[in-house]
Amino acid sequence: MDPLLLTDPRLAFIALLAGVVAMLTTLNVAARPAAVRTGQVALALAVSSIFFMFTRFANLFYLPILATYVDTAVRTGRVDVLYGQIQWVVIGAAAGAFLSWILLPTFVAVYEAGIQAVQDHGSMVRVLLGVWTPRGARTLLGCLRSPVVLVSWSRGGRRLPLDFLAWNIAASAVWTVGALCALHVSALLPRFEATAVLLSGLVNAFAAIAFTLFVDPKAAVITDQAVKKVRPEQDVLCMSFYLGLGNFIGGLLGLAVLPLGVAMIQGGTIYLGQGGAGLADSLWALVALNALVTLLASTTVASRVSAAITRNVATALAVYNFFFLVTRLAQQVYAPILGSVRDNVVRGQASPDSLLGVFRWVITGASLGILAGWLLMPTFVEIYNRAVAALDRRHGSTLSLLLAMLSPRNWLAFLRCMRRPSNFGVTLQDLRILPKGFLIGNVLVVAIHTIGVLAAIYAGALLSSSLARTATLLSSVINGVATILVSVVVDPTMARITDQAALGQRPLRHVHAMSVFLVAGMLVGTLLSQVFFVPAANIIALGAQLLDWVFQTL
DSSP: OOGGGGGSHHHHHHHHHHHHHHHHHHGGGGHHHHHHHHSOHHHHHHHHHHHHHHHHHHHHHHHHHHHHHHHHHHHHOOHHHHHHHHHHHHHHHHHHHHHHHHTHHHHHHHHHHHHHHHHHHSOHHHHHHHHTSHHHHHHHHTTOOOTTHHHHHTTTGGGSOHHHHHHHHHHHHHHHHHHHHHHHHHHHOGGGHHHHHHTHHHHHHHHHHHIIIIIHHHHHHHHHHHHTTSSOHHHHHHHHHHHHHHHHHHHHHHHHHHHHHHHHHHHHHHHHHHTGGGGGGGHHHHHHHHHHHHHHHTTHHHHHHHHHHHSOHHHHHHHHHHHHHHHHHHHHHHHHHHHHHHHHHHHTTOOTHHHHHHHHHHHHHHHHHHHHHHHTHHHHHHHHHHHHHHHHHTTTOHHHHHHHHHSGGGHHHHHHTOOOOOOTTOOGGGGGGSOHHHHHHHHHHHHHHHTHHHHHHHHHHHSOHHHHHHHHHTHHHHHHHHHHHIIIIIHHHHHHHHHHHHTTSSOHHHHHHHHHHHHHHHHHHHHHHHHHHHHHHHHHHHHHHHHHHHHHHO
């Protein structure tokens, strides 16, 4: 690594932003001790999504800005310089993870204060507005804690599974470099730039598998057991200490993972890119795949019903993470395929309008998936209930649970989970027990998120080749808006209702009503996304042009 590269203020800024992203992303481990101390598990995890929201904001800047270095490397043929620049970004991310570890005690206190504020005000929007008042600033200053507290947190590590901690380090290393590997490959193979950028999920999928199968379930079971006083609080503090430290070590190991990630994405890009001309003939397979993705995503509402029934909130959400993992893996298949279709359309000099019909059918697949999720909601609730019980018996081993699910002798158990389509007795009159802004926000979230990647790919087809990569990365502009709405409007209210039902402070009927109207809103949102698609693509195209103009003038 050439230290002279950091004399470029833009690269130093990108490394700093990468550190901010890593810091805020890894601070979700602070949600676990806060959940135990407050007893509000779902709400603690919802507050952690606020930090994820800020990482989205940072991503809006540093990845598209880094794409300008990729364009320079392609024009000059100096891809080796780009590799050095990417290494400094990885180091910046590792530094951010280290800072998040040092700030763990402070952020646990911030989580606790945030949970109490949401309970007092009943709205995350009001809480965020209150942060900017003198009283809010004093509250944040009062949350400052000394890093020395971490010494006492480190005790009791013998109670934690070592493989659980090792998987966290490995997953953090892979997660750190996924998008960066893809950017480097897009410079090595500029003919397949959109395919390469979207294949970042090929690397990140390995991290998602490790987190979902080996890390999150054990963390969830330990958290739930501590909430129920089956485990001491010290176990959760110790877990957070070593998870935070592991995120930092994993960030440093990202430098070693970088070459392997580049090789994997390069191989996948060549394979998909060369076959992209015939991929448009697989339209119905893409529609079906997107329907599966949205079907599994809709099971988040079933996880809330199960959490309220079983009162194992963190474990129910960990089971949902398994379904979310399958969703992410499916997305990593169809998004690069669509990118490959776009690359071949551009190379063949066909009109971008030929992509429009394909993408509208893919969006229709999302509507079909949500409709299926609505019909299967009672079945998924039963599947969640049984999975939560099995996961608790297996002490957090999602892998053993998954292997048991795949065994033919257990397939009959799935058939026993089948239930008739039902709205759980919910009627339109039950709308009055739910906040209207919460329901409207859910519709907008789904409408925006459904078209995030598709609109970015389409925008890349509308622009010149030099701006296509930046446009594809700017899908975070669209998805960032959805994340903000989820973090501020949807998740906190959904978590508060779930926690209150699990604690017996609300009737289960309220969770049923919430789930039914959320799925109905998802269906409306996917239909509305057809209207938003072209305007979203134009916004992304304009954003790419503005970024190019700004950095050309610097």
